[in-house]
Amino acid sequence: MLFRWLFYLFFLQGKSGFEIGQTDKEASRHRFDSTDVTRESDFLSFHEKTTLFEEICEEGWFIYSITDRYVYFVKISPVEEDNFETTISIEKCSKLSNFLYQNAEKLARCQVETFLRITKNLPPSRSKVLIFHSAPSSGGTTVGKLLQSCDNSKLSLLIVGEPPFLTSLSLLYNKLSIEELRNLSKSTIRFSTMHQKSQQTIVFKSRSSCTKIVPFIHSALPSVQHFFISRKSSTDIISRLVLTNSIEFQYPIFSFLLRFGQYFDINWISSWKEMELEIYTRIGPKNDLEFSMAQVYGALLNYRRNRQYFVQDMPFVEDLISDTAIHIRPLLDLCEISDLAIPECIEWKRNAEEQIQQTWDTVELSEEDVARVGHLAELLQQDVFLN
DSSP, rough: HHHHHHHHHSSSSOOSSSSEEEEEGGGOOOOTTTTTOTTSSEEEEEEEEEEOHHTSSSTTTTEEESSSSSEEEEOOOOOOOOOOOHHHBBTTTTTTHHHHHHOOEEEEEEEHHHHHHHHTTOOOOSSSHHHHHHHTTTTTHHHHHHHHHHHOHHHHHHHHEEOOOHHHHHHHHTSSOOOHHHHHHHHHHHHHHTTTOOEEEEEEEEEEEGGGGGGHHHOOOTTEEEEEEESSSSHHHHHHHHHHHHHHHHHHHHHHHHHHTTTTTOTTTHHHHHHHHHHHHHHHSSSHHHHHHHHHEEEEEEHHHTTBBOEEEEEHHHHHHHHHHHHHHHHHTTTTOGGHHHHHHHHHHHHHHHHHHHHHHOOOOOHHHHHHHHHHHHHHHHHHOOO
């Protein structure tokens, strides 16, 4: 609320311009959940000027957050000697949202209606665009880095990890009309790919909540292809996520809020409930196991529901890691990368043994936990609204 009040106080309220302000990193929002989504309240900002869309089109500006009223942007600079492709690639930046949060130099915003009007005639992407989906903690980031190792120059293949514009679209799923969500999907993707080089494939590795918005993106931009990579066992994914959550949340506070969730609103500490609201509501999680299951099954069930929009016959994470030379070929074909890049993938795998090993780290689930997961999964799969 403080951020919003300061915007009204210091920012001009023009309907056609883009309002730019300096960010105050010392006054940024504290995150109890390090994986939380980007929000308009993340920064304290003071008005500097009003500018035209052309300035926001300069390289270095990224969509940071989208609400039903405004589109927010942040400006960053490349890290040291890197160019922008290297700075934002999944190789060095697993989660673009976190990088933007930590390195924003300036903040801008405009009304959604203005953004849609100005970007309506943006040209199509110069080359291929893919969106890579996966369940949380299922090894998707590791697969993204494995794939990025095919092209260290980033000129033929650029993989961007968890761009916040896609996550924002997933949070608007229950707030916008079908037409509004389609139009916003088209505008944000075209804006986010306008610096794409010719013959460069861009892959956006999305957060798990984005599987639900695939039909809207497909309707607006059928040329954008989607693929889903997962592990063979959903129980293994849930077990891994239980471990991950215990590390990334300030767990004592989170456990308390989750246990008494019917009395407290936990959205201020984490947006996971809103990201997977449908499955979260049906499961009604009261502990970390059920909370993790809601996140995992939100992605899995939305993938099954929207399967017709996805490229089929994608390999499992386990197969990609155990026999890379064979199982990475469908992904290379999809990204229009030659098989000659396979040795680079294998070399990266050799050098990333510790990171890959972390992909398999889990907590041991008790027999009661496994039975509980099975029971809830059966109930979800019987739900007519999820099929």
